Amino acid sequence: MDYIPVTIKGCSVQILEGKAVSVARRAKIAALSAEFKVKAGRPPGLAVILVGDDPASHVYVANKIKACHETGIRSTEQKLPTGTTAQHLREVIEELNADPLVDGILLQLPLPKHLKGDEAITWISPGKDADCLTPQNLGRLWSGRALTTPCTPWGVMVILEHYNIDVAGKNAVVIGRSNIVGKPMAHLLSQANATVTVCHSKTKDLREHTLRADIVVVAAGQPEFLGKGDFKKDGVVVDVGIHRKTLPNGKSKLCGDVRLKELEGIIRAGTPVPGGVGPMTITMLMENTVKLANGHL
Ligand SMILES: NC(=O)c1ccc[n+]([C@@H]2O[C@H](COP(=O)([O-])OP(=O)(O)OC[C@H]3O[C@@H](n4cnc5c(N)ncnc54)[C@H](OP(=O)(O)O)[C@@H]3O)[C@@H](O)[C@H]2O)c1
CATH class of the missing domain: 3.40.50.10860 (Leucine Dehydrogenase, chain A, domain 1)
Structure with a gap:
């Protein structure tokens, strides 16, 4: 699909719309699922x-x-x-x-x-680990023989690929080192030939790393903790964080780890929350399930 620059209110960075990517991907998964049904x-x-x-x-x-x-x-x-x-x-x-x-x-x-x-x-x-969380499947992933792929990091890679964001040779920073997001994210980016730095809560001067990065994947679980001044000009920011914040009027809304609206005129592209990485995580879970099903034929 072509690159469609989209603006969200008050923000002119290119919005990497995971939700739209997810709709297209689910249609393909539905076709694969129907094929499996015919065979099985x-x-x-x-x-x-x-x-x-x-x-x-x-x-x-x-x-x-x-x-x-x-x-x-x-x-x-x-x-x-x-x-x-x-x-x-x-x-x-x-x-x-x-x-x-x-x-x-x-x-x-x-x-x-x-x-x-x-x-x-x-x-x-x-053989039924749809989330790719078992030690066996993580080991397989590391050795290049994955049965499934961790859903959230895989979803991030699919978004980057969909928007033709080149990863090879780029400096990528992953913030977070959990088994479910940060570690496999760093692995997938490295497999795609990025030069990867993993940051975490003990990293000294986080900004020194993020300001150098062409691509930053933020999965720290810290509501809106990064914004203006944290990212390189023309960089790409993928926000994995998801939080519910209470507004002064008592209502609540979802937010990520990044204050995306502050990045207007600075970064090249970024994912919104909601509508960014979240829908992709679920979509990749469906794809993993169909992959496992084919392995059971
Ligand atoms: N959109 C989705 O589909 C999806 C899926 C999964 C998770 N999430 C969200 O993504 C976020 C991360 O999830 P997770 O399961 O990976 O969380 P987690 O297990 O709590 O891991 C958070 C990681 O961030 C690091 N960290 C925390 N504060 C930091 C800081 N100030 N600076 C740098 N690094 C910091 C931690 O470092 P240490 O290792 O040193 O503690 C840890 O490695 C959460 O908001 C979660 O809700 C979203």
């Missing part, structure tokens, strides 16, 4: 497990189920109460591991405090 006699299947009553997690899960409908993936939802024991959660995951109609399993994180997300992930069969 059943649609690809994604099982989503949600433990507890975290409101944000409920919204994320509802969006994932909706995306399954859009892409022809059969979804099942296991809603477990907050007090679910580790033993019971393990049994649920093991049942899904053994279910031939389930190709991908997504365990919605975070889990309630008494459960360990890192441990529960290891109970998911690597």
